[in-house]
Amino acid sequence: MFAKETHILVVDDSLNIRRIVVDALYRLGFSKVTTAEDAVEAMAKLVFFTKTTHRIGLILSDLNMPGPSGLDFLKQVRGQKDFASLPFLLVTTESEKGAVVEAAALGVSGYIVKPFSLDTLGKKIEGAWQKHYANAAS
Numbered sequence: 001m002f003a004k005e006t007h008i009l010v011v012d013d014s015l016n017i018r019r020i021v022v023d024a025l026y027r028l029g030f031s032k033v034t035t036a037e038d039a040v041e042a043m044a045k046l047v048f049f050t051k052t053t054h055r056i057g058l059i060l061s062d063l064n065m066p067g068p069s070g071l072d073f074l075k076q077v078r079g080q081k082d083f084a085s086l087p088f089l090l091v092t093t094e095s096e097k098g099a100v101v102e103a104a105a106l107g108v109s110g111y112i113v114k115p116f117s118l119d120t121l122g123k124k125i126e127g128a129w130q131k132h133y134a135n136a137a138s
Helices: 016-028 040-048 070-078 098-107 119-137
Strands: 008-012 032-036 056-062 088-092 110-113
Touching: 008 016, 008 040, 008 119, 016 032, 016 119, 040 070, 056 070, 056 119, 070 088, 070 098, 088 119, 110 119
Parallel strands: 008 032, 008 056, 056 088, 088 110
Antiparallel strands: none
């Protein structure tokens, strides 16, 4: 499982959803959470924290955002060597097959469908860790 000190980046255009996700992460025991309201701000923060000791270890991003979407953000993250294997969960309200297939091809770590429970969020985060770290150790 991710260490509770893992720095998590939460990206959502809705302030209320960001607050809900951040609160849930705190309730799961995580203490280092940074937020962004869109993909442009998120990428800037991702790059900024790469230059510090507080590197981002997990991204939770909304799929449907104005401007660059969560899928566009995933493409941008996967396209950069420093972030290509960074665990990335998409948060969505829809089950559009096209986006799911494309995100899977890009190496998304998993999906969280809104609304979600604290237990579901914890399981999805555990699944992302398993996908990126447990399998790498094998």
